[in-house]
Amino acid sequence: MRKTFPCKIIPALVLCGMCLMSRRFCMSVCAGPLDDARGGASGVLNSHNASEVIDNTIDELNIDFTEEVEDTDLVMVDIRNYVNVRSEATVDSTKMGVLYKDCGGTLLELGDEWSLIRSGQLIGWVENQYLLFGEDAEEMAADVGITLAVVNVPSLRIHSDMSLDSEVLTVVPLNEIMEVVDQSDSGWVYVDYCDVDGYVVDEFVDISFEVDAGETMEQIRAREAAEAEARRHQNYGAYMTGADDLLLLAALIQCEAGGEPYEGQVAVGAVVMNRVRSAAYPNTIHGVIYASGQFTPAMSGRVNQVYNSGAIRESCIMAAQEALNGVSNVGDFTHFRTNNGAHTGIAIGNHIFY
Secondary structure: OOEEEOOOOOOOOOOOOOEEEOOOOOOEEEOHHHOOOOOOOHHHHOOOOHHHHHHHHHHHOOEEEOOOOOOOOEEEEOOOOEEEEEOOOOOOOOEEEEEEOOEEEEEEEEOOOEEEEEEOOEEEEEEHHHEEEHHHHHHHHHHHOEEEEEEOOOEEEEEOOOOOOOOEEEEEEOOOEEEEEEOOOOOEEEEEEOOEEEEEEHHHEEEEEEOEOOEEHHHHHHHHHHHHHHHHHOOOHHHOOOOOHHHHHHHHHHHHHOOOOHHHHHHHHHHHHHHHHOOOOOOOHHHHHOOOOOOHHHHHOHHHHHHHHOOOOHHHHHHHHHHHOOOOOOOOOOOEEEOOOOOOOEEEOOEEEO
């Protein structure tokens, strides 16, 4: 028998795992604009046939969406480590994938003990004890998610002030991804791009809010295969084509904090390593850096460009080495972002760590 769902369900899906308008926070949770902007090694972890994968899963689980509406239901995981997603509402059913800490998705069916959810390409059943719904889910999403702006014109100027006559700080190309710091001013968006903070005209960017999505078993196997291939090549000198942990971490640090003080660079490396050590995230540097909806430079392909160029600053390599050696100046914190006063934590340079 096919499962039939009432009018609260919408089958639309994008790679971030959700596409909704939260009435409490008035934020669009949708990664559609990012599809064309993703590049480099992140492509290994983001399938280009997402719609086909989801359609096949819907057929496999015998789901029938009978009515589309404008609303969807946000759901977030409430776990310290990770939770398995099942094909049926039982622990004995097939494992469809994994949801890590900070992952979110769309609620498809609310049951007494289990609920059917969709997160990225992952669809399946999760025990309710590991989920947050309603305002609790929205509150967590606002805390762990990230608002992004994707350039939708051939080139975009970042200005020092909300005026086209103000100083042009830099020019950003089509499809480049920037972190949104503030969007409360009409007509303008305040963004952070490669250590440059400034204003862009809002009509020239597509705004999306992202939280991390779960991994299907197919995605997990693909990621593990990519990591194994990287390890296979890591000792081949000039012929190295895989992701060396030290240089990959240094490349991310350069993209996220290249213009920050050295302590800020060490702190970014520490955040990555805290995630690697935590059971709540993938247990490799590669897996953490390329997790969906987490590090903007990895999503845009800038990390790959810096890594492949070999032009990594010495301070960033030193910071990465310290982090790999276990040094942390932010305790066990696993998050950071541009300090706009919205979070409490440890402030280092222009970032807040929490």
